Amino acid sequence: MKDMSILLRDGIIATQNQSREIVEGDLYIEDGRINEIGRSNNEADHVIDCSGKVVIPGLINTHNHVANTLLRGFADDVHLHEMLEKTFEFDAKATRRDVQVGALLGCLEMIKSGTTTFVDLFYWEDEVARAVREAGMRAHLGWAVLDEEISTQRGTPLDNCSAFISKHRDEDLITPLVSLMGVYVCSEETFLAGQQLAEKEDVMLHTHLSETRKEVYDHQKKTGQRPIEWLSKIGFLTDRLLAAHIGWVTIGEVRVLAEKDVKVSHCPVSNMKLATGGVAPLPEMFENGVTVSLGTDSPVSNNSLDMFETMKFCALLHKADRWDARVFDAQKVFDLATIDGARAVGMEDKIGSIEIGKRADIAVLDFASPKTTPYDKARIVSHLVYSCNGANVTTTIVDGNMVVDQRKATGLKEDVIYDRANEIAVELFEEE
Numbered sequence: 001m002k003d004m005s006i007l008l009r010d011g012i013i014a015t016q017n018q019s020r021e022i023v024e025g026d027l028y029i030e031d032g033r034i035n036e037i038g039r040s041n042n043e044a045d046h047v048i049d050c051s052g053k054v055v056i057p058g059l060i061n062t063h064n065h066v067a068n069t070l071l072r073g074f075a076d077d078v079h080l081h082e083m084l085e086k087t088f089e090f091d092a093k094a095t096r097r098d099v100q101v102g103a104l105l106g107c108l109e110m111i112k113s114g115t116t117t118f119v120d121l122f123y124w125e126d127e128v129a130r131a132v133r134e135a136g137m138r139a140h141l142g143w144a145v146l147d148e149e150i151s152t153q154r155g156t157p158l159d160n161c162s163a164f165i166s167k168h169r170d171e172d173l174i175t176p177l178v179s180l181m182g183v184y185v186c187s188e189e190t191f192l193a194g195q196q197l198a199e200k201e202d203v204m205l206h207t208h209l210s211e212t213r214k215e216v217y218d219h220q221k222k223t224g225q226r227p228i229e230w231l232s233k234i235g236f237l238t239d240r241l242l243a244a245h246i247g248w249v250t251i252g253e254v255r256v257l258a259e260k261d262v263k264v265s266h267c268p269v270s271n272m273k274l275a276t277g278g279v280a281p282l283p284e285m286f287e288n289g290v291t292v293s294l295g296t297d298s299p300v301s302n303n304s305l306d307m308f309e310t311m312k313f314c315a316l317l318h319k320a321d322r323w324d325a326r327v328f329d330a331q332k333v334f335d336l337a338t339i340d341g342a343r344a345v346g347m348e349d350k351i352g353s354i355e356i357g358k359r360a361d362i363a364v365l366d367f368a369s370p371k372t373t374p375y376d377k378a379r380i381v382s383h384l385v386y387s388c389n390g391a392n393v394t395t396t397i398v399d400g401n402m403v404v405d406q407r408k409a410t411g412l413k414e415d416v417i418y419d420r421a422n423e424i425a426v427e428l429f430e431e432e
């Protein structure tokens with residue numbers, strides 16, 4: 001899988017650089033970095049003919065629970081709290097092997113649909129890390145922390161999280177973080193202990209926040225404060241935090257997030273499927289300068305990890321919600337899944353755009369297809385958001401290594417993963 005140099009010849013490159021330039025020509029990658037954009041006379045170990053193809057920065061999925069692929073289609077058409085009850089039942093009987101196979105399947109789905117980086121929150125995150133390594137992806141992984149007395153994890157969640165950070169601190173493509181489940185299962189002490197750990201280890205924090213109306217009003221009933229107000233008072237809202245959802249919030253709360261430089265992962269498909277009761281106020285977040293990115297959320301609540309779908313749903317949801325087709329355009333949505341996603345995980349100097357010197361995280365899409373015809377430079381971004389899906393992806397490169405070549409994963413045995421996932425699903429759900 002280690003490639004010294006790759007030349008993507010004669011494509012159309014959506015760079016996502018400062019001026020959002022679209023360049024016709026070659027992209028030369030050497031030692032994991034983007035080396036030349038435009039015309040290249042370099043010889044390369046691998047040359048890929050990209051005529052009829054579009055080259056984009058790898059997509060960044062900032063909220064996921066990747067091992068839950070095994071629960072795909074298992075808890076549809078129910079509210080979040082009912083979905084959680086069902087998934088907790090599964091969690092209680094899942095084994096390390098199940099998490100590993102679920103994570104492999106999810107990573108496979110992501111690389112085959114052009115996602116190169118993701119953020120994950122789960123237990124047995126070391127199994128997820130193993131799958132990430134086998135797939136050759138980049139990931140920010142957090143061992144799920146929640147109150148000890150309600151956890152079904154073996155051992156103390158915070159200690160598990162801490163051990164995970166120590167073990168994975170020095171990996172190239174894996175960045176550990178501290179992830180807390182949310183205000184409905186984490187006390188003030190748990191939030192503060194998580195924050196202390198993140199500060200000590202100098203890593204990011206991740207949590208679910210203000211996802212549903214029920215979460216917000218239950219918390220208000222219990223503490224007299226809305227979740228964002230409460231977390232702000234205990235000092236948990238800082239630039240270290242990436243918060244998923246932020247769907248049921250006031251404009252005042254958006255201003256607090258902006259002031260504290262909290263990053264947001266917006267998960268439109270999951271929010272719509274679970275009927276969470278609010279739409280994240282993206283226009284006001286943009287106006288106030290909040291960094292917003294896109295996440296799929298879990299394969300239980302989506303049920304797909306295809307970021308092209310998430311981009312399209314994001315674009316449509318806000319138009320429908322505001323009765324305004326101009327609310328924001330396809331270019332902004334593409335930004336959320338690329339350069340803004342990189343900002344949300346503090347990696348905008350390394351990934352998120354195709355610029356010389358950046359790490360080579362790239363997806364190549366076949367545009368010689370009915371759904372992307374006709375196309376020209378001016379229509380590329382429109383097609384990426386409104387017409388494509390993950391099936392257009394032919395090649396995925398992470399850190400200069402080809403992880404998908406001619407639509408096939410290079411480091412994962414696809415058939416074995418499908419067979420094992422199907423077998424485990426039968427075992428798990430037949431015991432019911």
Ligand SMILES: [Zn+2]
Nearest residue numbers: 208244297298
């Ligand atoms: Zn989630």
